[in-house]
Amino acid sequence: MNTALLDIQNYAKTFHLHERDKFIPSASHVNLSVYPGKLTALIGPTGAGKSSVLKGVYRTYLPSAGHILFRTAAGEIVDLAQADEHRILELRKTEIGFVTQFLHCLPRKSALDVVAEPLFARGVPTEEARGRAADLLAQLAVPAHLWNVPPATFSGGEKQRVNLARGLIAQPRLLLLDEPTASLDPATTERVVAHIETLKDTGIAMLAIFHHPDLVKRLADDVIELSPPVAIVEPEEEIA
C-alpha cells in the first residue's frame, strides 16, 4: 500500500468578520489523503469550500482547525496547519506547487520569465530555466511569438496555459490545481489532461478541483465531496 503524501484530518477554516463580529465558515470537517502518482478530486457546489481547502494546504489561509500532514522528500512529517512561515516558503519553493484559477504576475515580465520564475527561485541558471520554460510552453501550445511578451494582454486561455506551465515547471511533489482548465478550449483542455496524466506517471501527487464532472471521471483516483458549511447567522440579521 502506497503511503500518503498528504493527509488532511478534520480541517476547518472560519473567517472572522471583525467589524460585524460574525464567523463565516468556509470549510469544515474535511478529511482526505493524497498519494504519489494519484489525483484526489474535490467536488461540491460553489461555496462548498473547495478552494479554501487548497488555500489551507498552500497556507494562503491559516487553517482554523485540524491537521494537514505533509510527508517531505526527507521523510519528515510536517503539519502545514502549524508550520512556521519560513518552513512554508521553503516547501513552496521545492515541494508544493499551486496552479490558481487566475494568473498573478508582474506586468512587465515576459511569459518565458513568468514560467521560469520557480526555477530561478531554486537557483537554476537563467538560460537553462528559460529553455525548460520554452519546452513547456510549446507542449501547452502557447505560440512562440508570445514567449517574450508579458502575459497581461494575453487571452484568458493563453494566460491560463502560462499559469499552468508556471505551476508545473518545478515538478513539485504535491501539486494543487484549482480549476486549471476552466477557461480553455476543448483542444487545449485535452493537452492539459494529457499533461496531467504524464505527471501522474512521474509520481506527482495532485489535489485538484475541476469544473467539468467529465474531467473528474477521467483523472481522479479518489473523489471527495464537500457540502457547504452551515453559517451561523443571528435571526434578526438574516437576509431573505
Ligand SMILES: Nc1ncnc2c1ncn2[C@@H]1O[C@H](COP(=O)(O)OP(=O)(O)O)[C@@H](O)[C@H]1O
Ligand atoms: N477570504 C475570505 N473571507 C471571507 N469569506 C470567504 C473568504 N474566502 C472564502 N470565503 C467563503 O467561504 C466559502 C467557501 O468558499 P470557496 O472555498 O471559495 O468555495 P468553492 O471553491 O467550493 O466555491 C464561501 O462562502 C466564501 O464566501
Ligand SMILES: [Mg+2]
Ligand atoms: Mg473555488
